[in-house]
C-alpha cells in the first residue's frame with residue numbers, strides 16, 4: 503500500500519513528535535509513515551524519542567551555515583512527501599518551501615490569527631494570551647507559507663483559559679487537549695490526500 507513519507511522537524515522536547523509516533527503505533531496514521539526526524543539542535547528530547555522509536559534522526563543545527571540546504575538534502579535523500587513542523591521554533595524561508603515543492607504543515611499553540619507571527623513561539627504565545635486576558639485559546643494546524651503562521655488553516659481546537667493559569671499550566675492544557683489530538687489527525691488527513699494524488703499519478 504502507498505503511504506506518504508513524513509519528515510518531522512523539532513526544536514525541543516518533542517512531545518508533538520511523540521504524539522505522532524504514538525498515533526502511528528496505534529495504527530491511526532494509516533496513510534503516512536514517519537521516515538525521518540530532523541532535530542535542529544544537539545541534545546534535545548526529540549532525538550531520544552526518535553531513537554527509541556527506531557526512526558532515523560538527522561541533527562541539522564539551525565544556527566549553523568547552510569541549514570536550509572542541509573534540510574533540503576535530507577528531505578531529498580529520504581524521499582519525503584510531507585514535512586511536519588512539530589515544535590519547530592525557527593522559520594523556513596519561502597525559497598526552501600518553493601524548492602521542496604511539497605506540503606509543509608505546522609502546529610501553532612494558539613487560535614490563529616491570535617497570538618501568532620514572528621516572535622510568537624513556545625511559552626511566549628501562552629504568556630501573550632494570558633496578558634491579553636482571553637478566556638479561550640487553543641491550537642492550529644496550518645500549511646506553512648512565506649508568511650509566518652499565515653498559510654491556509656487545516657484544523658483548530660479551542661481550549662479554556664482558567665483562573666490561576668501560568669504560561670506553563672496553559673501550555674500543558676493546550677498540548678493535552680488540543681495539540682496532541684489535532685496534529686496526528688491533521689497529518690493523517692494530509693497524508694491521505696498525498697496518497698490519493700500518488701495513486702492518481704500511477
Ligand code: GAR
Nearest residue numbers: 514515516517518589610611623624
Ligand atoms: C508546542 O507547544 C508547539 O505548538 C510550539 O512549541 C511547542 C513545542 O513542544 N510551537 C511553536 O510555538 C511554533 N511557533 P514539543 O517540542 O514538546 O512538541
